[in-house]
Amino acid sequence: MRATNSLARWGLAACLVGSVGLLQAQDTGFSSDFKLRLGYAPSAKDNLRAYYQGFGWNLNYGLNAGKIGLELGYLYNTGDPYVTMPDASRLKKDNPATTTVNEAQQPVDWANAVDDKRNELSGFAVRLSWTQKLSEEWDWQAGVQIGTQFKHQYVSTVHSRTDATGPDPTDSTKSVVLSTWNDSYNGVPRKGNFISPYVGVSWHLDADSSLEFNAMFLRYDAIEYHHYAGTGVYELNDDGKYWNNSSPWKYDKLDSKSRTVPHLEIAYVFHF
Numbered sequence: 001m002r003a004t005n006s007l008a009r010w011g012l013a014a015c016l017v018g019s020v021g022l023l024q025a026q027d028t029g030f031s032s033d034f035k036l037r038l039g040y041a042p043s044a045k046d047n048l049r050a051y052y053q054g055f056g057w058n059l060n061y062g063l064n065a066g067k068i069g070l071e072l073g074y075l076y077n078t079g080d081p082y083v084t085m086p087d088a089s090r091l092k093k094d095n096p097a098t099t100t101v102n103e104a105q106q107p108v109d110w111a112n113a114v115d116d117k118r119n120e121l122s123g124f125a126v127r128l129s130w131t132q133k134l135s136e137e138w139d140w141q142a143g144v145q146i147g148t149q150f151k152h153q154y155v156s157t158v159h160s161r162t163d164a165t166g167p168d169p170t171d172s173t174k175s176v177v178l179s180t181w182n183d184s185y186n187g188v189p190r191k192g193n194f195i196s197p198y199v200g201v202s203w204h205l206d207a208d209s210s211l212e213f214n215a216m217f218l219r220y221d222a223i224e225y226h227h228y229a230g231t232g233v234y235e236l237n238d239d240g241k242y243w244n245n246s247s248p249w250k251y252d253k254l255d256s257k258s259r260t261v262p263h264l265e266i267a268y269v270f271h272f
Contacts, residue, residue, distance in 0.1 A: 028062040035073070037267035039216055045261055046222040047119050052077035052263070056127065069129035069141075075148050079119035086113055086158050086183075086229040090251055105230050106160035106178045115156040115227065121220055123149040123192060134201070141212070142199040149192030152254075154225045157184045181230045189254055194220045198265070212267040222257045 037054045044050040056073020092105045125147030131139050159182040200214030228251040 027067070028064065031060045031062065031067075032272045033058040033060065034270045034272070035071070035212065035267045037212075037265055039077075039218070039263040039265040041218070041261050041263045043261070045259055046079070046257075047082045047117075048077050048079045048121055052121070052218075056125075058127070058129075060131070066130055066132035069127070069131060069143065071127040071129070072124065073127065074124055075122060075145075077121040079121075081116060081118045084115045084117060084224075085110075086115060086156070086227045088229045090228040091230045104178045106162065106164050106180050108229050109159055109161045113158045113229070115154055115158075115225070117152065117154045117224070119153075119222070120151045121148055121218075122151070123147055131202070137204050139202040139204075140200070141202060141214075143197070145196040145198065145216070146193065148194055148220065149190045150194075150220045150222060151188060151190050152223045152225065153188050155186035156227070157182070158227070158229050159183065160230065179234075181232070181234050183227070183229060183232060183249075185225075185227060185249075185252075187225060189223055189225070191221050191223050191256070194218075200265070202269070208271050210269045210271065212265075212269055214265040214267070216263040216265045218259075218261045218263050220259050220261075222259055224255045226253050226255050228252060 035056045035058060037056070039052040039054070041048075041050045041052075052075055054073055054075040056071040058069050058071035058073075060067045060069045086108065088108045091107065125145050127143055127145045129141050129143030131141040133139050160180045162180055164178050196217055196219045198214045198216040200212060202210050202212045204210045228249060231249050231251050
């Protein structure tokens with residue numbers, strides 16, 4: 001990730017330095033654009049799809065040296081459903097030396113233990129940009145995108161087996177049925193306001209439209225819910241088999257990873 005960020009910074013610096021000798025006559029004053037864009041990641045991560053879509057309304061102010069742009073837009077990158085398995089590492093094992101008959105727990109019923117999840121990166125974003133002419137038909141631009149949210153959806157019901165037995169702590173010649181448990185949980189946590197740099201060129205098709213090509217280094221924090229099975233506070237069910245969770249799980253957490261995912265981006269631009 002450091003190498004990618006360093007490459008982006010050096011690329012922006014090279015464009016700024018190189019443009020000094022390529023200054024062209026610039027249009028001054030206010031202008032605006034509407035942009036429809038599509039991005040593609042050669043190597044998508046976190047079960048997000050490789051493509052994102054977006055649009056934005058851009059306000060420019062032209063100076064003699066170039067144009068400053070401020071855009072308000074929306075980006076949408078959906079993800080595919082995926083599954084993970086709950087973590088059973090904190091279940092209380094059957095150990096007569098350390099547990100009582102009501103503490104040792106049944107193991108996970110793995111045949112019915114799946115966490116259903118889906119991720120999405122979307123939301124409103126602001127883009128700040130600087131644009132300069134390379135020729136009558138070509139410009140170059142660089143900037144940053146600020147915004148969007150990473151949304152993580154999860155839902156699951158995980159329960160124990162009911163048939164496992166262990167030795168009775170009070171009489172080693174006898175066996176007892178271990179405690180059963182049942183976990184149901186769901187949520188939609190979010191994390192947002194990411195800063196993503198980009199750099200690219202624009203080709204003017206005519207006075208009213210152009211094509212914009214960017215290398216976008218899309219940044220976000222991927223979050224994922226981590227559930228520890230059987231660690232809640234339970235109450236005996238009416239059927240006497242399962243204990244239903246009645247409070248949050250104190251060990252559960254959101255795992256987080258910082259990402260920088262390069263995308264190739266193309267936009268069709270309407271000039272006003």
